[in-house]
Amino acid sequence: MHKTVALLMMLAVVAGCSRSPGVAQERPLALSARSNTFVKTAKAELTDFGFRVVYVTYEGPKRFGVAFLTALPEDASQRSAVTLVQIDEAQASRLVDYFARSGMLDKTDMPPPGEPASGWNVSLDSNDAHALWLLGLDIRAILDAGFLREVGKTLDPVPAKHWQTFLNDVKKREGS
Numbered sequence: 541m542h543k544t545v546a547l548l549m550m551l552a553v554v555a556g557c558s559r560s561p562g563v564a565q566e567r568p569l570a571l572s573a574r575s576n577t578f579v580k581t582a583k584a585e586l587t588d589f590g591f592r593v594v595y596v597t598y599e600g601p602k603r604f605g606v607a608f609l610t611a612l613p614e615d616a617s618q619r620s621a622v623t624l625v626q627i628d629e630a631q632a633s634r635l636v637d638y639f640a641r642s643g644m645l646d647k648t649d650m651p652p653p654g655e656p657a658s659g660w661n662v663s664l665d666s667n668d669a670h671a672l673w674l675l676g677l678d679i680r681a682i683l684d685a686g687f688l689r690e691v692g693k694t695l696d697p698v699p700a701k702h703w704q705t706f707l708n709d710v711k712k713r714e715g716s
Contacts, residue, residue, distance in 0.1 A: 575645040582636045582666035586610055589632035589666040591691075593682060593706070594622055596656045603656075604713075606706040608635070608699060625702045627695065632666065634694040639664055639671065642687045649674045662688070679714045683707065 571579065582589070587610055594605030606623045610632050613624070627635075639645055648671045651657075660675035660682050675681040682688065692703040 571640055572646050575640045575643075578645045578669045578671065579636055579640050582664075582669035583633055585667040586629040586632045586636075589627075589629070589635075590663070591632075591635050592622070592661070592663045592665075593688070594656075594661050594663075595679065595682070596658055596661055598655075598658060604709070606702060608632075608695070608702075623702060623706065625699050627699050631695055631699065635664070635691070636666065638691065638694045639687075644673065644687045645671055648672055660685075679710065682710055683714070 589610040590607055591609075592605065592607040594603050594607070596603045602621070604621045606625065608625050608627045608631070610627060610629055612626050651672050657674050659677040660673075662673040662675060662682075662685075664671040673685075673687075675685055692700040695703060
Protein backbone atom coordinates (compact mmCIF):
# COMPACT_ATOMS: atom_id res chain seq x y z
CA MET A 541 0.00 0.00 0.00
CA HIS A 542 2.77 2.44 0.96
CA LYS A 543 4.66 1.62 -2.22
CA THR A 544 1.54 2.42 -4.28
CA VAL A 545 1.06 5.78 -2.55
CA ALA A 546 4.77 6.61 -2.94
CA LEU A 547 4.64 5.68 -6.63
CA LEU A 548 1.55 7.86 -7.19
CA MET A 549 3.20 10.78 -5.41
CA MET A 550 6.34 10.40 -7.50
CA LEU A 551 4.27 10.32 -10.71
CA ALA A 552 2.43 13.46 -9.61
CA VAL A 553 5.74 15.26 -9.00
CA VAL A 554 7.15 14.14 -12.35
CA ALA A 555 3.96 15.15 -14.15
CA GLY A 556 4.09 18.56 -12.46
CA CYS A 557 7.73 19.02 -13.53
CA SER A 558 7.02 18.13 -17.14
CA ARG A 559 5.40 21.50 -17.80
CA SER A 560 7.65 24.12 -19.29
CA PRO A 561 8.68 26.63 -16.63
CA GLY A 562 7.17 30.09 -17.02
CA VAL A 563 4.56 28.99 -19.54
CA ALA A 564 1.13 29.81 -18.23
CA GLN A 565 -1.69 27.69 -19.47
CA GLU A 566 -4.41 29.94 -20.85
CA ARG A 567 -7.85 29.14 -19.56
CA PRO A 568 -10.81 29.80 -21.81
CA LEU A 569 -12.63 32.97 -20.84
CA ALA A 570 -16.12 32.49 -19.47
CA LEU A 571 -18.37 34.96 -21.28
CA SER A 572 -21.77 36.11 -20.15
CA ALA A 573 -24.75 34.86 -22.15
CA ARG A 574 -25.13 38.33 -23.69
CA SER A 575 -21.47 38.51 -24.78
CA ASN A 576 -21.51 34.92 -26.03
CA THR A 577 -24.58 35.63 -28.18
CA PHE A 578 -22.97 38.80 -29.56
CA VAL A 579 -19.73 36.97 -30.45
CA LYS A 580 -21.53 34.08 -32.18
CA THR A 581 -23.83 36.42 -34.12
CA ALA A 582 -21.04 38.82 -35.10
CA LYS A 583 -18.63 36.11 -36.20
CA ALA A 584 -21.24 34.30 -38.26
CA GLU A 585 -20.77 36.93 -40.98
CA LEU A 586 -17.83 39.36 -40.86
CA THR A 587 -18.04 40.57 -44.46
CA ASP A 588 -19.92 43.73 -43.37
CA PHE A 589 -18.15 44.37 -40.06
CA GLY A 590 -17.56 47.86 -38.66
CA PHE A 591 -15.83 49.27 -35.61
CA ARG A 592 -16.40 53.03 -35.45
CA VAL A 593 -15.19 55.71 -33.07
CA VAL A 594 -16.83 58.99 -34.06
CA TYR A 595 -17.20 62.36 -32.34
CA VAL A 596 -20.54 63.86 -33.32
CA THR A 597 -21.23 67.56 -32.91
CA TYR A 598 -23.89 69.81 -34.35
CA GLU A 599 -21.61 72.86 -34.20
CA GLY A 600 -18.71 73.28 -36.66
CA PRO A 601 -17.56 70.10 -38.39
CA LYS A 602 -20.37 67.59 -37.99
CA ARG A 603 -18.18 64.65 -37.04
CA PHE A 604 -14.69 63.24 -37.09
CA GLY A 605 -13.28 59.88 -36.18
CA VAL A 606 -12.13 56.56 -37.55
CA ALA A 607 -13.95 53.48 -38.84
CA PHE A 608 -12.42 50.05 -39.37
CA LEU A 609 -14.50 48.20 -41.95
CA THR A 610 -14.26 44.90 -43.79
CA ALA A 611 -16.10 46.48 -46.73
CA LEU A 612 -15.48 50.11 -47.66
CA PRO A 613 -18.41 51.98 -49.23
CA GLU A 614 -18.12 52.21 -53.01
CA ASP A 615 -20.14 55.43 -53.17
CA ALA A 616 -17.85 58.41 -52.53
CA SER A 617 -20.79 60.38 -51.10
CA GLN A 618 -20.85 57.96 -48.14
CA ARG A 619 -17.35 59.03 -47.18
CA SER A 620 -17.03 61.80 -44.62
CA ALA A 621 -14.56 63.39 -42.21
CA VAL A 622 -14.34 59.97 -40.65
CA THR A 623 -11.21 58.11 -41.74
CA LEU A 624 -12.20 54.77 -43.28
CA VAL A 625 -9.72 51.93 -42.88
CA GLN A 626 -10.19 48.54 -44.50
CA ILE A 627 -9.41 45.49 -42.38
CA ASP A 628 -9.74 41.80 -43.11
CA GLU A 629 -12.08 39.35 -41.41
CA ALA A 630 -9.30 37.99 -39.18
CA GLN A 631 -8.77 41.46 -37.68
CA ALA A 632 -12.53 41.91 -37.34
CA SER A 633 -12.70 38.62 -35.45
CA ARG A 634 -9.88 39.74 -33.14
CA LEU A 635 -11.71 43.01 -32.43
CA VAL A 636 -14.88 41.08 -31.51
CA ASP A 637 -12.82 38.86 -29.19
CA TYR A 638 -11.12 41.92 -27.68
CA PHE A 639 -14.44 43.57 -26.82
CA ALA A 640 -15.80 40.28 -25.45
CA ARG A 641 -12.76 39.84 -23.18
CA SER A 642 -12.97 43.47 -22.01
CA GLY A 643 -16.46 42.84 -20.63
CA MET A 644 -17.79 45.88 -22.49
CA LEU A 645 -20.34 43.90 -24.49
CA ASP A 646 -22.32 43.69 -21.24
CA LYS A 647 -22.20 47.47 -20.76
CA THR A 648 -23.65 48.84 -23.99
CA ASP A 649 -25.88 51.90 -24.29
CA MET A 650 -29.19 52.21 -26.12
CA PRO A 651 -28.98 54.45 -29.18
CA PRO A 652 -31.13 57.57 -28.93
CA PRO A 653 -33.95 57.86 -31.48
CA GLY A 654 -33.17 59.89 -34.59
CA GLU A 655 -29.76 61.52 -35.02
CA PRO A 656 -26.70 60.13 -33.22
CA ALA A 657 -26.06 61.55 -29.76
CA SER A 658 -23.66 64.48 -29.48
CA GLY A 659 -20.25 63.43 -28.24
CA TRP A 660 -18.34 60.19 -28.63
CA ASN A 661 -20.21 57.31 -30.26
CA VAL A 662 -18.27 54.03 -30.25
CA SER A 663 -19.93 51.19 -32.12
CA LEU A 664 -19.27 47.61 -33.11
CA ASP A 665 -21.50 46.12 -35.81
CA SER A 666 -21.49 42.83 -37.65
CA ASN A 667 -24.31 40.82 -39.07
CA ASP A 668 -27.21 41.36 -36.65
CA ALA A 669 -24.93 42.13 -33.70
CA HIS A 670 -24.80 45.77 -32.63
CA ALA A 671 -23.04 47.40 -29.68
CA LEU A 672 -22.89 51.11 -28.85
CA TRP A 673 -21.12 53.06 -26.15
CA LEU A 674 -21.86 56.77 -25.61
CA LEU A 675 -18.85 58.36 -23.93
CA GLY A 676 -20.07 61.95 -23.60
CA LEU A 677 -19.00 65.31 -24.93
CA ASP A 678 -15.54 65.62 -23.34
CA ILE A 679 -13.03 65.27 -26.18
CA ARG A 680 -10.61 63.62 -23.73
CA ALA A 681 -13.12 60.84 -22.92
CA ILE A 682 -11.87 58.73 -25.82
CA LEU A 683 -8.31 58.90 -24.50
CA ASP A 684 -9.45 57.98 -20.98
CA ALA A 685 -11.70 55.08 -22.03
CA GLY A 686 -9.75 52.13 -20.66
CA PHE A 687 -11.50 49.60 -22.87
CA LEU A 688 -10.11 51.33 -25.99
CA ARG A 689 -6.45 51.52 -24.91
CA GLU A 690 -5.40 48.18 -26.38
CA VAL A 691 -7.36 48.32 -29.67
CA GLY A 692 -4.22 49.03 -31.69
CA LYS A 693 -2.63 45.79 -30.49
CA THR A 694 -5.43 43.72 -32.04
CA LEU A 695 -4.86 45.23 -35.50
CA ASP A 696 -2.27 44.54 -38.18
CA PRO A 697 0.47 47.23 -38.55
CA VAL A 698 -1.18 49.49 -41.16
CA PRO A 699 -4.61 49.72 -39.44
CA ALA A 700 -2.82 50.06 -36.08
CA LYS A 701 -0.97 53.08 -37.49
CA HIS A 702 -4.33 54.63 -38.47
CA TRP A 703 -5.58 54.03 -34.90
CA GLN A 704 -2.52 55.79 -33.46
CA THR A 705 -2.89 58.67 -35.93
CA PHE A 706 -6.53 59.03 -34.84
CA LEU A 707 -5.53 59.15 -31.15
CA ASN A 708 -2.86 61.77 -31.95
CA ASP A 709 -5.50 63.84 -33.80
CA VAL A 710 -7.75 63.67 -30.73
CA LYS A 711 -4.88 64.93 -28.56
CA LYS A 712 -4.33 67.87 -30.96
CA ARG A 713 -8.05 68.73 -30.91
CA GLU A 714 -8.05 68.54 -27.13
CA GLY A 715 -5.42 71.27 -27.03
CA SER A 716 -7.35 73.62 -29.34
